[in-house]
Amino acid sequence: MDAHVADSLGAWALDACDGDEAAAIEAHLARCAPCSAAAWQLRAASAWLGIEHVMEPPPGLRGQILDRARSRRPPVLLRTLVEAYASQVALLDRALRGLNQADWRTPDPRHHDLAGLMVHLTRNDAMLATDLTLPVTKLPELSRRHETAAGAAVHEAWRAQADTLVRGLTSEEDLDRDVSLAGRDGPGRGPLRDALVQRAFETWIHLDDISEQVGRRLSQPPPEQVRRIVSLAVGLLPGALAAHGVDQPGTGRLVLTGPAGGEWELPLGPFTVQADAVTFARLVANRRPPETVASAIEGDHRLAGLVLRVAATLGCD
Known part of the structure; x- marks a missing residue:
């Protein structure tokens, strides 16, 4: 040179x-x-x-790059489901850390107060941990004479149990493994993949419950998580409808709108229900009465109405 x-x-x-x-x-x-x-x-x-200004990328570029990357190396489903659950755990944990003494005593329509709600959530998390032979966190005794201290202790116990699940699911578990699913009328059974979707779903819904009780804005989960929730609900609906005596040959269509939108089919019909995806997820959690859900129905209105009412019974409460 x-x-x-x-x-x-x-x-x-x-x-x-x-x-x-x-x-x-x-x-x-x-x-x-x-x-x-x-x-x-x-x-x-x-x-x-020589570049004076940062240029905005073209619309859709990020999605195209991610789609290309996933086509070369598809994400491991277990990791995807665990991370979705972990993200909701982090959001709920942050909300609980913001509660004051009076907040913990706020009445809850299903579980007496917010401490009782967190006991309920922890027990459902522990049920899955038991099936996976993971450690189960001992819950504190709830004494109404020491409600604030009990609330903080329940928060700590719930977070420890949730962290046990997140850490314990780091290997490639069998996602078809039969485990307990939480339910309003007692636990059912289903594959681990459904249980993980349910854990993220219930954590999000109880974050909603707490936010609503203390006057905070409701959260919006990522669209892919809402789609998983809807797919889980659609998979459970035929059995729930049969249990309610609803069985009519045909094909029903659930057309959901918004960022999490998509189309799902049900093995009974004919009808089409169109509604917002997040609103439908809250309906499934029994947080929106069927008659308050804005929807457009085509075909058999009676059957479509039954589907919405039965969908509202699928949640864990």
């Missing part, structure tokens, strides 16, 4: 050389590979230095 040319490459890259000097450098670059490589690296760097 020529020392004089090497000293001048920075100026050349910035177009700061006069005509004769630039011609001499370029003649040298044509016959010297090391200098040529260094020169074009400097020229590329100088192009970046």
